[in-house]
Amino acid sequence: MRNTPVAEVDGLDRALLAIGTDYPDPYLLVWHEHRRAQVLYAATGIMRVETADGTWTVPTARAVLIPPGTRHQVTMLGVSTRSLYIEPAAVPWFPDRCRVVGVSDLLRALILEAVDIDPRYREHSRDAAVAHLLLHELASLAPLPLDVPLPADPRLRPLCEAFLREPDVHDPPARWCAALNVSERTLNRLFHRGTGMGFAQWRHRACILHSLQHLAAGAPVTRVAVLLGYDSPAAFTTAFKKLLGRPPSAYKAPGPAWPGGR
Secondary structure, eight states: OBSOOGGGTTTSSOSEEEEEEEOOSSEEEEEEOOSSEEEEEEEEEEEEEEOSSEEEEEOTTEEEEEOTTOOEEEEEEEEEEEEEEEOGGGOTTOOSSOEEEEOOHHHHHHHHHHTTSOTTOOTTSHHHHHHHHHHHHHTTOOBOSOEEEOOOOTTHHHHHHHHHHSOOTTOOHHHHHHHHTOOHHHHHHHHHHHHSSOHHHHHHHHHHHHHHHHHHTTOOHHHHHHHTTOSSHHHHHHHHHHHHSSOGGGGOOOSSOOOOOO
16 A cells, blocks of 8 residues: 555554555654554655654664554655554564664565555465564564653753754753753763663764764765764764764765755
8 A cells, every 4th residue: 555544444454554655855744643553664765753752763774663552753854654554462572662673675575565465465365474474574673773762851851852953962961960950960860760871872872863864865974073063074983883883874875965054
């Protein structure tokens, strides 16, 4: 199925439904939720998924697992998606919060194939076998560190959200401490309690994941490093590889030159 609202087929008695959707660029899919578990795959472009718990950046050829009933919104840049909507009982292993995952060549081929099968596929048919194999492959997905958790603390969260809009790797903790009227030790304690990581680690991850949208748009690595406040392109590349295991060039999409701006 293509460009079909899931609500139109949600009631079908099938464990798995696959829908391909093309979106304008850019596009904001506002807050919503699904009864089924969702595997949202970025066939092209880059997505940023937001929930009450945090944000997840999804580059091309990766996917995000969205648990059933999770309220979320998605910012899309040049995106064509392939979504799998799965009955919760068919994926008892599904995580209870969003998770970005790598997608193998086999899984990618299965996802692309599933979009073209009849949503009312017959039991024991080839299409049913594709759906069955998809469920097996999904259970072995490897998570990727492409999330930025957000704290529930009503004092700290607005500062984190503002930072995500305009990140700076050298943003001093003293500025946050002054805004919250706390010591640096207390600031780190608040971050650990709310996000599971210290301030410096959270700041670093937020900057690296923010860079993905610029790299996907064709921005030069040098320009991205400057935007985020790194001392040099080499320092940015080192930090990038430390978090994601691959250089920025691995996430850079071919295309026209990036126009600039944050």
